[in-house]
Amino acid sequence: KTYxxxxxxxxxxxxxxxxxxxxxxIASHSPHHFDQVKHSLLCDxxxxxxxxIAENVAQIDELYAMSHNRNTPLVGYQRRFDDNIQHLFxxxxxxxxxxxxxxxxxxxxxxxxxxxxxxxxxxxxxxxxYPDIEYMSxxxxxxxxxxxxxxxxxxxxxxxxxxxxYTASHAHLDGVAKxxxxxxxxxxxxxxxxxxxxxxxxxxSGFSYDQRLSVLGYNGMLExxxxxxxxxxxHNDAGTQLARPKQYFIERYMSAYHNE
Numbered sequence: 001k002t003y004x005x006x007x008x009x010x011x012x013x014x015x016x017x018x019x020x021x022x023x024x025x026i027a028s029h030s031p032h033h034f035d036q037v038k039h040s041l042l043c044d045x046x047x048x049x050x051x052x053i054a055e056n057v058a059q060i061d062e063l064y065a066m067s068h069n070r071n072t073p074l075v076g077y078q079r080r081f082d083d084n085i086q087h088l089f090x091x092x093x094x095x096x097x098x099x100x101x102x103x104x105x106x107x108x109x110x111x112x113x114x115x116x117x118x119x120x121x122x123x124x125x126x127x128x129x130y131p132d133i134e135y136m137s138x139x140x141x142x143x144x145x146x147x148x149x150x151x152x153x154x155x156x157x158x159x160x161x162x163x164x165x166y167t168a169s170h171a172h173l174d175g176v177a178k179x180x181x182x183x184x185x186x187x188x189x190x191x192x193x194x195x196x197x198x199x200x201x202x203x204x205s206g207f208s209y210d211q212r213l214s215v216l217g218y219n220g221m222l223e224x225x226x227x228x229x230x231x232x233x234x235h236n237d238a239g240t241q242l243a244r245p246k247q248y249f250i251e252r253y254m255s256a257y258h259n260e
Contacts, residue, residue, distance in 0.1 A: 007032050011039060018043055026050065028143065029138040034059045037074070041066045046073040078151045080258040084224045088215065089157055091222055092118060099215025117217035118158050121197040123150045124212040126205035133175045141181045150199045154189060157213045157215060162189035178201060208245040209233050209252055
C-alpha cells in the first residue's frame with residue numbers, strides 16, 4: 001500500500017502506519033530533508049531521498065552513520081542509475097576503453113592510468129526554463145538543487161573526489177539575483193590524478209533539457225548525448241530537423257528512477 005503526505009502530515013502518518021510502511025520516499029523541499037530522513041531512520045525505515053540529503057557535511061555524516069548502524073539503506077542521486085551513464089562507467093572501468101596501450105605507460109607517467117585512463121570530463125546541464133521563484137526560494141541554492149547531480153556524476157564516473165574547485169557564476173534574472181542565487185554557472189574541478197573536469201550549467205537553455213556528457217582519455221572519447229523523443233532526421237527544403245531533447249528530468253531520467 002502507498003501513502004502520500006505533505007511535510008506537515010507525514011510524521012503522524014508514519015507513526016500511525018509504522019508497521020505497514022516498508023520504506024520512505026522523500027521528495028520535499030531541500031530544507032526539510034535532514035529532519036525527515038532522520039525521523040524515518042529512527043523508525044528503522046529504508047529511505048530514498050532526492051538530493052541534497054542534508055545542508056552540511058556534519059548532518060550528512062550523522063545520517064549515514066545512523067543508516068549504517070541500523071543496517072537501513074539510504075539512497076539518492078538517480079543519475080548514477082541512468083542506463084547511458086552506467087554504460088559509460090563500464091566502458092571506463094571494465095572495458096578500459098580510454099586506457100593508453102601498455103607500451104605508452106612509461107612515456108606518459110600519469111596516475112590517470114590507474115583510474116581508467118580518464119584525463120578530462122565535460123558535463124553540460126541546462127534546464128529548459130526557469131522554475132518558479134517560489135520553488136527556488138525553497139531550494140537553498142542552485143548548487144544544492146541541481147548542480148549537485150553533475151558533481152556527483154563526475155565523481156561517480158572517475159571514482160575520485162577533487163582537491164581543487166573553481167566556480168564562476170552570475171544571475172541574469174532579477175528574481176534569482178534577489179535570492180542571492182545564480183542562473184549561469186561554470187565549475188572546474190581538479191583531481192590529484194591529473195583529471196580535469198568542467199561543468200557547464202544554467203537554469204534556462206531556451207530550447208529544451210540539455211544533458212550531455214563527454215569523457216576523454218589517451219585512447220579517445222566516450223560521449224553521452226541528449227536523449228530525444230526520436231532519432232529520425234528529417235531533410236527537406238527547409239533544412240535538416242531533429243527532434244528536441246526530452247523536455248525535463250522526469251522524462252529524461254525515467255528509467256534511472258526505475259533502476260534505482
